[in-house]
Amino acid sequence: QVQLVESGGGLVQPGGSLRLSCAASGFTFSSYRMSWVRQAPGKGLEWVSEITASGNGAYYADSVKGRFTISRDNAKNTAYLQMNSLKPEDTAVYYCSVGRSTPQGQGTQVTVSS
Helix, strand or coil: CCEEEEECCEEECCCCCEEEEEEEECCCHHHCCEEEEEECCCCCEEEEEEECCCCCCEEECCCCCCCEEEEEECCCCEEEEEECCCCHHHCEEEEEEECCCCCCCCCEEEEECC
8 A cells, every 4th residue: 555654844934945755655666756746725736846766867847946856765765855945935735646646645734934
């Protein structure tokens, strides 16, 4: 059974940084691409970033390119999202997912506010 547990969210001031983690279990983590998606209040899911199974390729939405970095540690079955230069419009619940599948975890809240 696939289980994804997101953590690392919180309240941060504009310009600040956070590092999100996604602990995965129940499948062969190293064989699958992983994504981060987010849902802002009152809006639908927005794809943020994706990383290849090996970690050699990473892709980003234009809204976060240059500010966010996705990575993974296949030995730890964990994916990460380093978020720098955060803006109020980055406020959302962040989820990780296997490939481009619908998120299954509870997500982690990121709030960017002064």
